[in-house]
Amino acid sequence: MSWLDETLTTVTLCWRIERRDGVTIGLTAHDRDLTIDGLRYRAAPGMTPSAVERSAALEADSMDVHGVLASDAISELDLLAGRWDGARVVLFATDWAAPGDRTLLGEGIIGAVETRDGALTAELRGRTAAFDAPVGETTSPDCRAQLGDARCRAPMSGRRRFVRVLAVADAVLRVDGIEPVANAYGGGRLRWFGSANSGLDDAILRSEGDIVTLQRPPRFDGAGALVELIEGCDGRLETCAGRFGNAANFRGEPYLPGTDLLTRYPGA
Structure with a gap:
């Protein structure tokens, strides 16, 4: 891209943030608003990312974004209320003199958020962060499925x-x-x-x-x-069978012996 090869560059950073409820906002580190693909990226000069690392390895990619809370875009009340939890974030660089072309720097979802003295720090977790999740399940006497999900299969009609x-x-x-x-x-x-x-x-x-x-x-x-x-469901086999008639899909082990089996003695 020619705008990256110039001696004096006009590069700025932009963030596209999409909440789970469909609300989408744009922020830019430039000192003036930019319009890219019909979305206005509002000036937020205080927004700065930590070092951005991109690799083909399987380690979880993550970075932090620091900035000043803007009441008309991302307020502290909305952050604490959880409106921005799990929001998708796309970080890219563009030419502020002629916005349009872009260089993708990273994308992910908002993880941990910390607010202090009118400023925020948000962790962005990349797609490879999913590799940190456990592969196998632990056993439990209660059901590990959520009522009505693909594993439970209990019909939610009328519930x-x-x-x-x-x-x-x-x-x-x-x-x-x-x-x-x-x-x-x-x-x-x-x-x-x-x-x-x-x-x-x-x-x-x-x-x-x-x-x-x-x-x-x-x-x-x-x-x-x-x-x-x-x-909802309390996760007990008795509730699954009696109230929902769904014992065949129960995802727990109520009769599996626990560690207390090691301490038992004859006649106990």
């Missing part, structure tokens, strides 16, 4: 319901619907479709009647919001 949040007290929500069975939503998920929590989801600890208890309080006030309640 998702929309309700309105009537009141919020810490992590306890009162909704305008009654659960179909005892603790139907325990171990399930709650997805927000209204209020400042819209687009976020929370893990449900337990439910009783019209009361839903989350594992942690909502990030923002959620009274009056529309939410989707997704049923």
Whole structure:
């Protein structure tokens, strides 16, 4: 590329960030906004990456990006709320004098995020980071599948319901619907479709009647919001067989002897 061969270059860095909910923003280290392929990359001169390393080896590629929090693009509240968790990031260099051609420097997803004194540090994990994941499963008495996933195969038809949040007290929500069975939503998920929590989801600890208890309080006030309640499972074989009729797909070993077998003695 000719713009990289000049004695005096006009190179700048750009980040394209795509959230899981479809929101996409562009940031550039240049001091003026750039428009590339219809997306405006807003000036963020304080955004700088750590050393970028690219190789054909199988080691996990990762890098850190440091920058100043911009309230109109990436706010601290949204970061702490988890809106940017798992977002896809593409880092490339381009000619700010005539943006268009680009040199890809790396891409990945946002991992650990740290905020301090109005600045952020985000870890970007490359595709090869997947090689760090365990290959084999550990045994457990409870089911390791998620209710309704490809391994569980339990049908989720009729196990998702929309309700309105009537009141919020810490992590306890009162909704305008009654659960179909005892603790139907325990171990399930709650997805927000209204209020400042819209687009976020929370893990449900337990439910009783019209009361839903989350594992942690909502990030923002959620009274009056529309939410989707997704049923959960406690992972026990008795629940899998009795409530879902799905014992054939149970992904646990409830009868496998544990290490306590070594300490047993006759007559115990």
